[in-house]
Amino acid sequence: MSSKEKLKIIPLGGMREIGKNITAFECGEEILIVDCGIAFPEDEMLGIDLVIPDVSYLTKNKSKIKGIILTHGHEDHIGAIPYVLREFQVPVYGTRLTLALLRFKLEEHGILGTTDLRTVYPGQSEQFGRFNVEFIRTTHSIPDSIALAIHTPVGTIVQTSDFKIDYTPIASEPMDLNKFAELGNQGVLLLMCDSTNVESEGHTMSEKTLEATFEETFRRAKGRILVTTFASNIQRLQQVFEASAKFNRKVALCGRSIDHAFKAASAEGYLNIKDDMIVDIDKINKYKNEEIVILTTGSQGEPMSALSRIASSEHRKVEIIPGDMVVISANPIPGNEKLISRVINELFSKGAEVVYEKLADIHVSGHACKEELRLMHRLVKPKYFMPVHGEYRHLKQHANLAMEMGMSEEDIFIMDVGDVLELTSHSARINGHVASGRVLVDGLGVGDVGSVVLRDRKLLSEDGLIVVVMTARKRRATS
Amino acid sequence: MSSKEKLKIIPLGGMREIGKNITAFECGEEILIVDCGIAFPEDEMLGIDLVIPDVSYLTKNKSKIKGIILTHGHEDHIGAIPYVLREFQVPVYGTRLTLALLRFKLEEHGILGTTDLRTVYPGQSEQFGRFNVEFIRTTHSIPDSIALAIHTPVGTIVQTSDFKIDYTPIASEPMDLNKFAELGNQGVLLLMCDSTNVESEGHTMSEKTLEATFEETFRRAKGRILVTTFASNIQRLQQVFEASAKFNRKVALCGRSIDHAFKAASAEGYLNIKDDMIVDIDKINKYKNEEIVILTTGSQGEPMSALSRIASSEHRKVEIIPGDMVVISANPIPGNEKLISRVINELFSKGAEVVYEKLADIHVSGHACKEELRLMHRLVKPKYFMPVHGEYRHLKQHANLAMEMGMSEEDIFIMDVGDVLELTSHSARINGHVASGRVLVDGLGVGDVGSVVLRDRKLLSEDGLIVVVMTARKRRATS
Numbered sequence: 008m009s010s011k012e013k014l015k016i017i018p019l020g021g022m023r024e025i026g027k028n029i030t031a032f033e034c035g036e037e038i039l040i041v042d043c044g045i046a047f048p049e050d051e052m053l054g055i056d057l058v059i060p061d062v063s064y065l066t067k068n069k070s071k072i073k074g075i076i077l078t079h080g081h082e083d084h085i086g087a088i089p090y091v092l093r094e095f096q097v098p099v100y101g102t103r104l105t106l107a108l109l110r111f112k113l114e115e116h117g118i119l120g121t122t123d124l125r126t127v128y129p130g131q132s133e134q135f136g137r138f139n140v141e142f143i144r145t146t147h148s149i150p151d152s153i154a155l156a157i158h159t160p161v162g163t164i165v166q167t168s169d170f171k172i173d174y175t176p177i178a179s180e181p182m183d184l185n186k187f188a189e190l191g192n193q194g195v196l197l198l199m200c201d202s203t204n205v206e207s208e209g210h211t212m213s214e215k216t217l218e219a220t221f222e223e224t225f226r227r228a229k230g231r232i233l234v235t236t237f238a239s240n241i242q243r244l245q246q247v248f249e250a251s252a253k254f255n256r257k258v259a260l261c262g263r264s265i266d267h268a269f270k271a272a273s274a275e276g277y278l279n280i281k282d283d284m285i286v287d288i289d290k291i292n293k294y295k296n297e298e299i300v301i302l303t304t305g306s307q308g309e310p311m312s313a314l315s316r317i318a319s320s321e322h323r324k325v326e327i328i329p330g331d332m333v334v335i336s337a338n339p340i341p342g343n344e345k346l347i348s349r350v351i352n353e354l355f356s357k358g359a360e361v362v363y364e365k366l367a368d369i370h371v372s373g374h375a376c377k378e379e380l381r382l383m384h385r386l387v388k389p390k391y392f393m394p395v396h397g398e399y400r401h402l403k404q405h406a407n408l409a410m411e412m413g414m415s416e417e418d419i420f421i422m423d424v425g426d427v428l429e430l431t432s433h434s435a436r437i438n439g440h441v442a443s444g445r446v447l448v449d450g451l452g453v454g455d456v457g458s459v460v461l462r463d464r465k466l467l468s469e470d471g472l473i474v475v476v477m478t479a480r481k482r483r484a485t486s
Numbered sequence: 487m488s489s490k491e492k493l494k495i496i497p498l499g500g501m502r503e504i505g506k507n508i509t510a511f512e513c514g515e516e517i518l519i520v521d522c523g524i525a526f527p528e529d530e531m532l533g534i535d536l537v538i539p540d541v542s543y544l545t546k547n548k549s550k551i552k553g554i555i556l557t558h559g560h561e562d563h564i565g566a567i568p569y570v571l572r573e574f575q576v577p578v579y580g581t582r583l584t585l586a587l588l589r590f591k592l593e594e595h596g597i598l599g600t601t602d603l604r605t606v607y608p609g610q611s612e613q614f615g616r617f618n619v620e621f622i623r624t625t626h627s628i629p630d631s632i633a634l635a636i637h638t639p640v641g642t643i644v645q646t647s648d649f650k651i652d653y654t655p656i657a658s659e660p661m662d663l664n665k666f667a668e669l670g671n672q673g674v675l676l677l678m679c680d681s682t683n684v685e686s687e688g689h690t691m692s693e694k695t696l697e698a699t700f701e702e703t704f705r706r707a708k709g710r711i712l713v714t715t716f717a718s719n720i721q722r723l724q725q726v727f728e729a730s731a732k733f734n735r736k737v738a739l740c741g742r743s744i745d746h747a748f749k750a751a752s753a754e755g756y757l758n759i760k761d762d763m764i765v766d767i768d769k770i771n772k773y774k775n776e777e778i779v780i781l782t783t784g785s786q787g788e789p790m791s792a793l794s795r796i797a798s799s800e801h802r803k804v805e806i807i808p809g810d811m812v813v814i815s816a817n818p819i820p821g822n823e824k825l826i827s828r829v830i831n832e833l834f835s836k837g838a839e840v841v842y843e844k845l846a847d848i849h850v851s852g853h854a855c856k857e858e859l860r861l862m863h864r865l866v867k868p869k870y871f872m873p874v875h876g877e878y879r880h881l882k883q884h885a886n887l888a889m890e891m892g893m894s895e896e897d898i899f900i901m902d903v904g905d906v907l908e909l910t911s912h913s914a915r916i917n918g919h920v921a922s923g924r925v926l927v928d929g930l931g932v933g934d935v936g937s938v939v940l941r942d943r944k945l946l947s948e949d950g951l952i953v954v955v956m957t958a959r960k961r962r963a964t965s
Contacts, residue, residue: 050529050824206844341827344820345529352878361879365685399831400840476955 012160014430016197018395018422019443020046020060025402025422026199026395028083029060029091030166034159037136038068040075040097041155041166045086046445050342053464055447055456059087062094064425064441069095073135076127077101078168079152080108080239080271089116090446090453098123100133102142104151107271108239129153129183144183146173148373149239150277156186161432162196165387169201169396171372172379175215177242178277187386197430198389202397202405203374210378212371214242217336220368221250230296230330232256233359235306235314236337236370238264241272243336244302248280251300257286261325262304262313269302288324301325306337308346315346318353329358336369377408384412391435393420393428491639495676495907497874498922499525499539504881504901505678505874507562508539508570509645513638516615517547519554519576520634520645524565525924529821532943534926534935538566541573543904543920548574552614555606556580557647558631559587559718559750568595569925569932577602579612581621583630586750587718608632608662623662625652627852628718629756635665640911641675644866648680648875650851651858654694656721657756666865675909677868681876681884682853689857691850693721696815699847700729709775709809711735712838714785714793715816715849717743720751722815723781727759730779736765740804741783741792767803780804785816787825794825797832808837815848856887863891870914872899872907 015033018026028044048055065072074097077085088099089112099122101109106124113119127133129144129151141156147169157164165187172182204211225232232251236243244265251258260266272278291299303325305314314333316322327333333354339347347363354361364370375383384392392414394405399421406419420428420435425443429436446454494512497505507523527534544551553576556564567578568591578601580588585603592598606612608623608630620635626648636643644666651661683690704711711730715722723744730737739745751757770778782804784793793812795801806812812833818826826842833840843849854862863871871893873884878900885898899907899914904922908915925933 341823344823348820348877348879355878355882366883398827399834400827403834404845 012431014159014161014164016164016199016393016428016430017064017441017443018424018426019062019064019441020424020445024083024397025399025424026393028087029062030199030395031065032138032157032159032164033068033071034137034161036071037073037138038065038071039073039135039138039140039157040065042078042084042168043075043087043091044081044083046083048447052447055449057086057448058445059090059448059453061442061444061446062091064443065091066094069097072097073138074098074100074125076140076155077105077109078155078166079147079149080105081149081169084168085109085112089113089118090448092118092122096121096123098125100125100127102127102129102151102153103275104149104241104271104277107275108267111267111271127153129180141186143186144180145170146176146179146182147171148237148242150179150241150272151275154187156190161430162390163190163194164197164199165190165195165389166199166395167201167383169203169374171204171211171375172382173211173213173215175213177214178245178279179242184382184386187383191386191388195387195389196432197391197393197428197435198384198387199393199395200380200383200405201374202380202394202401204372204376205380205394205397205401205405205408207372207376208378209376211374211376212368214246214371217243217246217369217371218249221246222253224332224334224362224367224369225250225254225256228297228332230328230332231291231299231301232332232334233301233303233314233317233325234334234336235303237306238262238268238304240373241268241277244269244272245278245280247300247302247336248278248284252281252284256298256300257294258284258300258302259286259288259291260303261288261301261317265302265304265313291325296328296330305350306335306347307340307343308348308350310346315350318350318357320357327354327357327359331359333359333361334369335361335363338364338370338372380405380408381412384409391418391420391430393422395422491910493638493640493643493909495643495678495872495909496543496920496922497901497903497905498541498543498920499903499924503562503876504878504903505872507566508541509678509874510544511617511636511638511643512547512550513616513640515550516552516617517544517550518552518614518617518619518636519544521557521563521647522554522566522570523560523562525562527926531926534928536565536927537924538569538927538932540921540923540925541570543922544570545573548576551576552617553577553579553604555619555634556584556588557634557645558626558628559584560628560648563647564588564591568592568597569927571597571601575600575602577604579604579606581606581608581630581632582754583628583720583750583756586754587746590746590750606632608659620665622665623659624649625655625658625661626650627716627721629655629658629720629751630754633666635669640909641869642669642673643676643678644669644674644868645678645874646680646862648682648853650683650690650854651861652690652692652694654692656693657724657758658721663861663865666862670865670867674866674868675911676870676872676907676914677863677866678872678874679859679862679884680853681859681873681880683851683855684859684873684876684880684884684887686851686855687857688855690853690855691847693725693850696722696725696848696850697728700725701732703811703813703841703846703848704729704733704735707776707811709807709811710770710778710780711811711813712780712782712793712796712804713813713815714782716785717741717747717783719852720747720756723748723751724757724759726779726781726815727757727763731760731763735777735779736773737763737779737781738765738767738770739781740767740796744781744783744792770804775807775809784829785814785826786819786822787827787829789825794829797829797836799836806833806836806838810838812838812840813848814840814842817843817849817851859884859887860891863888870897870899870909872901874901
């Protein structure tokens with residue numbers, strides 16, 4: 008460890024959640040990128056499909072970049088890869104399931120063949136220039152999630168990424184808590200830790216606790232069962248398959264992202280099911296109602312998703328039959344409450360029974376609550392702390408939690424997008440700021456819609472417009 | 487009771503919540519209207535300010551109307567009065583606080599002098615043609631709320647309107663449960679009952695339970711305290727005044743609706759405070775920070791509200807000072823989560839401490855949970871049941887609750903807007919449908935924006951537009 012070296016950590020993007028979608032680690036002439044995700048548009052971004060991070064700082068420094076490490080396969084961590092790879096081609100590292108999910112995306116963008124994908128394994132490590140990175144198994148709402156221990160010339164950085172501490176996970180191994188303890192004993196310069204659930208007391212329930220709820224729910228069902236959840240929640244899919252097998256039901260998949268997740272997870276061995284469990288969605292009518300489960304997308308009420316179209320009778324293949332039971336195994340992401348409520352109302356009015364979070368414990372979160380966060384702080388015992396993965400309110404609460412546990416305020420850094428945290432082996436401070444922000448994607452257009460266009464769209468949407476057409480004839484002034 | 491008479495009950499409007507904003511009771515040549523409220527526009531209603539019920543059925547039958555009874559002073563029960571009175575002038579009945587709040591609205595529309603307002607009192611009754619209506623004291627998130635027992639030629643209808651069972655209310659009397667019991671003993675033909683909180687187990691907490699939280703919160707505050715809540719929640723205002731007095735703080739009011747609510751409640755004796763408690767918002771700088779409480783609008787993050795403008799430094803009179811404590815004494819109404827979150831983020835980033843529902847028990851609901859609903863069903867023992875005040879999902883759950891308590895499905899009626907429930911003394915069935923729906927108000931325009939305009943606004947907002955202008959010269963075809 009040299010005392011002259013400096014490490015810069017820069018959260019990029021322009022999302023509400025800081026330090027989540029993409030973060031740069033820069034030391035001398037080397038940059039390592041962690042994650043590369045999208046955000047979903049805010050209500051006022053009329054006509055915008057998705058939001059990607061502004062990576063102009065990285066583009067300017069592209070010769071320094073050693074690679075991009077993806078911590079897990081969620082959209083807000085991998086979704087911007089096809090856009091960012093247009094700016095610079097670098098190797099992309101991820102676990103097996105993460106890369107399997109990424110491949111569908113690369114294929115859609117026609118760049119699967121030209122992208123350098125490299126598989127990493129929890130428990131192993133990799134050298135990126137002078138960065139040595141250990142991949143640590145965590146538990147989250149998608150299997151094959153990892154945290155990172157980034158050993159740098161100034162010290163060790165632990166980035167937890169999204170996690171919960173699930174002692175009894177489904178379809179994946181438990182979290183490698185001992186590795187965090189070992190790192191803590193060796194000395195950690197900076198902890199970067201998930202803040203999503205910092206407002207919740209206690210400990211997030213294990214995925215395993217849903218087993219009983221699914222069984223009880225399936226036992227009650229007399230007709231077909233439709234289950235919706237986040238497509239990438241492979242553990243949840245496994246639970247649905249297990250409950251289906253127990254009650255002698257076949258499972259049909261409905262919706263593109265469920266299809267992709269199923270294929271990726273099956274190919275990589277993350278789903279453990281019998282081949283004859285699956286029936287084609289076109290063939291469900293050959294079975295009795297009580298022999299069928301339909302696994303569908305649309306747990307957030309997204310208007311174009313399979314479940315929304317089924318609820319509004321606009322789906323080509325599936326229609327609600329009175330007596331169907333619909334299980335919504337997800338909680339609304341803030342902002343989606345009304346969309347979901349509309350779908351629930353429509354399902355009820357078509358005669359389905361609907362089981363959702365207000366009525367039953369049919370979902371568990373993928374993020375650590377306060378007690379789990381306290382455990383992480385105690386194990387890692389960092390010198391400095393940067394709360395990440397949360398809106399400002401969450402980062403602030405996470406800072407409070409760290410202070411309650413004994414850290415002093417000056418050792419905690421709440422960053423804004425583009426802020427540069429400069430670390431030496433014995434100091435840390437926010438020093439400087441690089442241009443960053445969000446880039447709006449509207450169909451095929453990337454970055455061509457800015458705030459002026461959005462303002463115009465808002466005005467148009469609220470007031471309409473008047474077009475005045477005049478024809479004027481130029482007449483010579485004659486005497 | 488004549489066996490030939492028929493009573494029709496028709497929920498009008500076109501809101502997501504059924505039977506809430508306006509309901510017609512029709513018997514022979516007489517119509518009685520209960521409530522007359524607005525709804526707030528859905529996200530896709532671009533540029534729309536508010537939504538009022540389509541009352542064309544009532545306008546056609548205006549000679550039959552005996553009056554409008556308002557059950558309490560919330561916008562979704564009184565807000566459409568100025569618009570509906572343009573169609574037909576009839577007397578408007580309400581309790582003292584309800585009418586005091588309505589007067590501000592009538593004044594803004596310039597029709598205070600021409601409106602026939604008649605005060606009613608809980609515990610009393612009034613004759614409306616052949617309808618005899620008893621006004622029953624309830625408890626809710628606004629004082630002076632009433633339920634109605636409508637004695638009609640075919641039997642007694644109990645309409646609870648919005649309520650919770652608060653055994654220890656603040657600034658108001660307890661609910662008259664004995665009256666519901668008495669009615670139940672005499673025989674009730676139909677119960678119409680609030681369904682808002684039917685998805686929640688247990689019993690809603692009393693307003694009184696917040697006393698301790700407010701005290702503890704005020705004790706911790708070192709600088710100014712800003713409190714936001716629903717303006718019409720007079721009980722909550724009273725609690726804020728009491729906590730302020732206890733800690734020797736003065737209170738300044740900030741925002742028009744808080745101002746109106748304060749004036750109405752003070753004039754009618756629903757607030758019990760010393761005159762010297764109030765300071766003008768322009769004079770708060772004459773006091774030390776620890777001597778001031780600011781009561782402000784904006785608990786739902788509404789972009790034009792005082793708190794939102796304070797948070798984004800756009801308020802003319804109040805700026806956040808580091809060390810301020812902001813108490814958000816309200817829960818987000820579904821759909822407002824992101825707006826509120828944005829305000830919380832801004833307040834934190836300006837150095838305020840923010841206390842909100844995720845962190846502290848700083849709000850209680852105004853609606854009955856399952857145990858209270860069960861009590862109401864047991865007391866009233868109705869022959870027929872119509873769940874009201876809820877989206878379809880809530881009505882459905884409330885029907886389930888009634889069935890669990892022993893009612894049979896054919897005695898329960900889940901209505902859609904415009905459906906006609908036809909009752910005789912020994913029968914009930916949905917028979918017929920009248921045209922109704924929602925009327926959109928855009929600035930001064932009432933009903934001139936329809937679905938085609940909204941579709942155009944949506945297209946304009948998402949895709950923009952292209953205007954092609956061509957000039958053509960007509961030239962004679964000459965040989």
